[in-house]
Amino acid sequence: xxxxxxxxxxxxxxxxxxxxxxxxxxxxxxxxxxxxxxxxxxxxxxxxxxxxxxxxxxxxxxxxxxxxxxxxxxxxxxxxxxxxxxxxxxxxxxxxxxxxxxxxxxxxxxxxxxxxxxxxxxxxxxxxxxxxxxxxxxxxxxxxxxxxxxxxxxxxxxxxxxxxxxxxxxxxxxxxxxxxxxxxxxxxxxxxxxxxxxxxx
Amino acid sequence: xxxxxxxxxxxxxxxxxxxxxxxxxxxxxxxxxxxxxxxxxxxxxxxxxxxxxxxxxxxxxxxxxxxxxxxxxxxxxxxxxxxxxxxxxxxxxxxxxxxxxxxxxxxxxxxxxxxxxxxxxxxxxxxxxxxxxxxxxxxxxxxxxxxxxxxxxxxxxxxxxxxxxxxxxxxxxxxxxxxxxxxxxxxxxxxxxxxxxxxxxxxxxxxxxxxxxxxxxxxxxxxx
Numbered sequence: 450x451x452x453x454x455x456x457x458x459x460x461x462x463x464x465x466x467x468x469x470x471x472x473x474x475x476x477x478x479x480x481x482x483x484x485x486x487x488x489x490x491x492x493x494x495x496x497x498x499x500x501x502x503x504x505x506x507x508x509x510x511x512x513x514x515x516x517x518x519x520x521x522x523x524x525x526x527x528x529x530x531x532x533x534x535x536x537x538x539x540x541x542x543x544x545x546x547x548x549x550x551x552x553x554x555x556x557x558x559x560x561x562x563x564x565x566x567x568x569x570x571x572x573x574x575x576x577x578x579x580x581x582x583x584x585x586x587x588x589x590x591x592x593x594x595x596x597x598x599x600x601x602x603x604x605x606x607x608x609x610x611x612x613x614x615x616x617x618x619x620x621x622x623x624x625x626x627x628x629x630x631x632x633x634x635x636x637x638x639x640x641x642x643x644x645x646x647x648x649x650x
Numbered sequence: 651x652x653x654x655x656x657x658x659x660x661x662x663x664x665x666x667x668x669x670x671x672x673x674x675x676x677x678x679x680x681x682x683x684x685x686x687x688x689x690x691x692x693x694x695x696x697x698x699x700x701x702x703x704x705x706x707x708x709x710x711x712x713x714x715x716x717x718x719x720x721x722x723x724x725x726x727x728x729x730x731x732x733x734x735x736x737x738x739x740x741x742x743x744x745x746x747x748x749x750x751x752x753x754x755x756x757x758x759x760x761x762x763x764x765x766x767x768x769x770x771x772x773x774x775x776x777x778x779x780x781x782x783x784x785x786x787x788x789x790x791x792x793x794x795x796x797x798x799x800x801x802x803x804x805x806x807x808x809x810x811x812x813x814x815x816x817x818x819x820x821x822x823x824x825x826x827x828x829x830x831x832x833x834x835x836x837x838x839x840x841x842x843x844x845x846x847x848x849x850x851x852x853x854x855x856x857x858x859x860x861x862x863x864x865x866x867x868x869x870x871x872x873x874x
Contacts, residue, residue: 455739455740455779456739456740456777456779458777561740561743561777562738562739562740562743563738563740563742563743563746563756563760567756584750591737591738591739591743591747592737594739595736595737595738595739598739598779598781599733599734599781602733602781634733634734637729637731637734637735638734638737640699640729640734641727641729641734641735641737642737643699643722644697644699644722644726644727644729645722645737645747645748645795645796646719646722646723646751649718649719649722
């Protein structure tokens, strides 16, 4: 995991905004960024997001990690879009992608997953009468985020094992054990959830 | 009290358990046996993760096949691989996840989780990413997640296989102090100091059932 990341405990104003509002703000920002076409406005919002990293007092190491992976992505997107659509449009697309991803990253860094899950559950509460189970959906959100970490850990181990056997370029040497281990992980996780009473009721 | 009455089980054609009759009332019970002897399957039957194909299991008079929910409230289960037991991103959240049906508020759950973590040597790790803990700490976290619910029985399926010697000892010491009835599946005979009863399985049958000394002599004779 380089860009994606985990919660970093803190007491900044950004940390203290309730998760539900923060999530709504993130969605609104993403929608706004994709509706706007002016590079000036987009640049302004992008600068505001960068400023928010400062307000949240995210560690420099973390910021550098985010900047590095977003930089690589932005360079790639810019190159492709420039070739396809020209420099002006490429800049707009790049600013959109970078702003949305940087904001999403800030959200994960400053928000506890538990709070996100609770916010999702709370937000979906009114749908309970239509047969929606908010606690289930909350758990799925939590597990999805968790799966990113679990799968990247498995991928790293499998890649290491392939390298140890001199097979770093072989696709099958990666794909087969990765798939097998992922399925086994899914089995074990299911069993652990059942043991913890998930699904009882 | 955990009772197995003429329990049998098979996976497809392969018979993994047959004719198991046991009444386990001791505080510390171990299932010992070679790979494939049926000990893990037997342990999974205690909380209904596996239901017997024949015979029945009772935990304090409750049948996991019909009263799974009540049984799982009474029985905590620690698996071999802590990575697949941790379902939430931080240690505190993972323990709090166990308490989600406890009727406590979110704040109370977080506080309770921090208390449990502190009690078992993970003080200050509540906000720590669970997957960045060491192997020994992860297994302690898995234990905390179970003990937070204060079950009457704790089943552990080879809980120390992935741990180094120091962490293995630490985990074993932790188990010794618990008020719970412990049923442990293990190959690791060092863990059985202080156990009251050792059940040796071979080919799906109970071949010895005794105090650790005689039972383990039987097990050693079996593997040599």
